[in-house]
Amino acid sequence: MFFNRFCLALPMFLFMLFGCATVPVVDERILEGSLSELWKEADNFEKTDFYENERIVLNEIIARVPTHNLAFFRIEKSLFQEAKKKSQREIYEKVQKAFDDFLYSFSSGQSIWAYPYTEEAVWILAASYYEQISPPDRSQKETKDFINVLENKLFFHYPDTLYRKTAEEMLYQARKNLAQHSLFVGDFYLHTHALTSAELRFKSILEEYPGFLDEQVAVRLDQIHLKKNPTSLEKVKQFLFFERDPDTAKEAQSERKRIKEHEAQELNKSLQLRLEQ
Numbered sequence: 001m002f003f004n005r006f007c008l009a010l011p012m013f014l015f016m017l018f019g020c021a022t023v024p025v026v027d028e029r030i031l032e033g034s035l036s037e038l039w040k041e042a043d044n045f046e047k048t049d050f051y052e053n054e055r056i057v058l059n060e061i062i063a064r065v066p067t068h069n070l071a072f073f074r075i076e077k078s079l080f081q082e083a084k085k086k087s088q089r090e091i092y093e094k095v096q097k098a099f100d101d102f103l104y105s106f107s108s109g110q111s112i113w114a115y116p117y118t119e120e121a122v123w124i125l126a127a128s129y130y131e132q133i134s135p136p137d138r139s140q141k142e143t144k145d146f147i148n149v150l151e152n153k154l155f156f157h158y159p160d161t162l163y164r165k166t167a168e169e170m171l172y173q174a175r176k177n178l179a180q181h182s183l184f185v186g187d188f189y190l191h192t193h194a195l196t197s198a199e200l201r202f203k204s205i206l207e208e209y210p211g212f213l214d215e216q217v218a219v220r221l222d223q224i225h226l227k228k229n230p231t232s233l234e235k236v237k238q239f240l241f242f243e244r245d246p247d248t249a250k251e252a253q254s255e256r257k258r259i260k261e262h263e264a265q266e267l268n269k270s271l272q273l274r275l276e277q
Contacts, residue, residue, distance in 0.1 A: 026056045035061060042074065051082040069110075072102040073117045080124045084131070095128040113157045122153045123163045130170050136180035143174050143181075179209035183216060190220060199224050 030041050038061050045054035055078050061071045076098035083091035102121055106112050129146035150167055161167070182205045189198035202217045202224075 026053050031060045051078045054078050067105050069105050072105040073121050076102055076121055076124055080128055092128045092132050099125040119158050126150050136177055137184050140178055140181050143177050146174055175209055176212050179205050179212040183213055195224050195227055
């Protein structure tokens with residue numbers, strides 16, 4: 001009896017002793033237990049952060065009862081807890097597949113959204129996307145996925161969800177991230193002189209994310225307006241640049257001369273008007 005208990009407790013003892021997880025191993029005698037015994041073991045593994053072992057037991061439950069909704073939900077939750085603990089992106093990706101498996105576990109006659117654990121399952125899915133959100137200068141696929149799950153699943157099916165306050169705070173940050181991403185893309189267009197593309201991108205920020213970056217966008221739109229409608233001084237600066245290129249130097253010098261003559265005429269007209277007054 002003592003030896004059997006020692007064998008069952010050995011992996012946990014090694015983890016506590018060396019501070020690192022061993023290869024997930026669950027004694028076959030545990031897996032041969034009844035459903036109630038399997039649930040007890042799964043709970044014990046969850047409490048002690050042995051998430052992989054927990055999922056081994058849960059999969060045994062599913063093998064016996066293929067449509068066990070709670071077991072599928074617990075696998076999703078287990079993966080999310082492990083992903084947060086280890087901060088590993090690939091585990092977060094497994095959470096999303098586990099959510100799909102959870103949905104597929106329902107029969108055609110079952111109400112998915114009325115099931116007691118579906119709300120938490122949706123929240124875990126949204127949070128898994130949120131944890132993968134990249135900086136504004138990177139792809140925002142996970143940001144968009146997070147917003148989609150939050151708005152079209154959590155808020156739509158559970159308008160009075162207990163997660164609403166935290167979810168709205170996260171939603172604000174996600175939208176801000178998208179606005180900053182659009183600003184980053186717009187700046188790229190602006191620096192590469194793709195003015196029309198930059199203008200469209202900046203205007204989309206004002207339309208889709210009002211109140212986030214209005215001042216920064218306004219400054220950039222003014223810059224684009226000046227570049228598209230340059231003053232005489234700006235034109236001179238532009239032609240000074242082209243004068244350095246042998247292919248455009250002659251034309252640029254001629255245009256600069258014309259601009260200066262035009263400005264001189266305008267100045268003479270202004271002086272004559274003052275003298276007449």
